[in-house]
Amino acid sequence: MKLTGNTIFITGGGSGIGRGLAEALHRRGNKVIIGGRRPGVLDEVIAANPGMAAIEIDVGNASNIEAVAAKLIADYPDLNVLINNAGIMLLDSAAGRIDDARMAATITTNLMGPIRVTSAFVEHLKTKPDAVIAYTTSVLGFVPLALSAVYSSTKAALHSYVLSQRFLLKDAGVRVLEIAPPWVRTDLLNSRDAEQAMPLDAFIDETMVALGTDTDEVLVENARMLRNNPGPNEHALVTGFNEQLTALLAG
Template sequence: MNISGNTIFIPGATSGIGLGLALRLHAAGNRVIVAGRRTELLAEIVAQNPGIEAVTVDTADAASITRAADEVKARFPETNVLITMAGIMRIEDLHTGDFLAVAESTITTNLLGPLRLVAAFVDHLSGKPDAAIMTVSSGLAFVPLPITPTYNATKAAIHSFSESLRVQLADTGVQVIELAPPAVQTELLGQQDDPNAMPLEEFLSEVMTLIETQPDAHEILVQRVYPLRFAEANGSYHAVLETLSGH
């Protein structure tokens, strides 16, 4: 992925990593279209950051994704990068069936949302120069945090889907990149003040450096995610799982 000169659509860019990455990419010389459910917040982002555009979308709603995709392709036909950023992370207690509502909502947002976005844009991107799809998994795709089981499962699925998508799109010129963050200081799980999570600005700086220095990378991995990403390969999986389990 080129560090600049793109037109980038980022659903899920109204806070946290999504907004931070949108602002960094805008500053790097890209045209950025942020998207989310809260129109007031989108208007605020646009007002505070001249040049950034906005589209309303609810990534848990298939019809909303279709409408947003149609709007983006009509207003910004040069769009050549999709970043599927939107996601939710909820604690679940699996001792009773009460977890199911949270699990279903998580699957709808974290798995069906990105798949529907890819489906809405893949034909369009196949005809664009320097096109890319960036999916967003997590270090927890590789070793689960037991209190958020469905979140982990959706991110593992995104990793697997990204691998297949990359192989299948190899003949189209569309690059497939997977961003796998570690724990970052955002409001995703109320960890904005967690000293054990990576500071957001530090994470964003490392991500931008990796995009710039490794434009052909399959995965964007900051150093802090290595213990999770490579736990199984280096034999530390069970030790890392015990740590995440609070043992």
């Protein structure tokens, strides 16, 4: 991906990985517009980054997505990069009764949201040079966290969708990238102070290096083992991973 001279829209850009990516790309001379549901948080980010812009968007609301996309395309006709980063992570109980509202919110935000957002922008992006669609998935799409089974499932489904979209857009001049983070110190599951999680700054630095290459899957080094696990012998790592994480989260 070209790292300078783009016009970039990032959903979920008010905090965590989204904010980290937005600020890193802003520093490299891109026009960055962040989207999110909390206007106060968005205002804080753009105040700290003069020249950055923000817009409220609810990726769980189809009509709002269409309205925001139309406004951004009109206001920023050079927009050529879309980063689908917004997401939520909630604990659930796959061994018992699933909370229907939590399940619906997770699927709507994490899977239907990025699909809808991309759908609203894709025809515009086909007309732009150096066009990119990127998705923030998770290594949990490859090695699921059993305590957050619905979240993990949405990331696995989004990975599958990325593969299909990448194939279908290969001759359209639009690159489709997948950013699959490991456990990072963000607000997801209150992980900001988790010692075992990767520091956010380190994750962003390594991710930016990978984004600047021709790779389609943007992985930091300590995500590779989990990314490479799926296959006929995957169950041992999944079991060990979940035993370790369950004990850690319980403690």
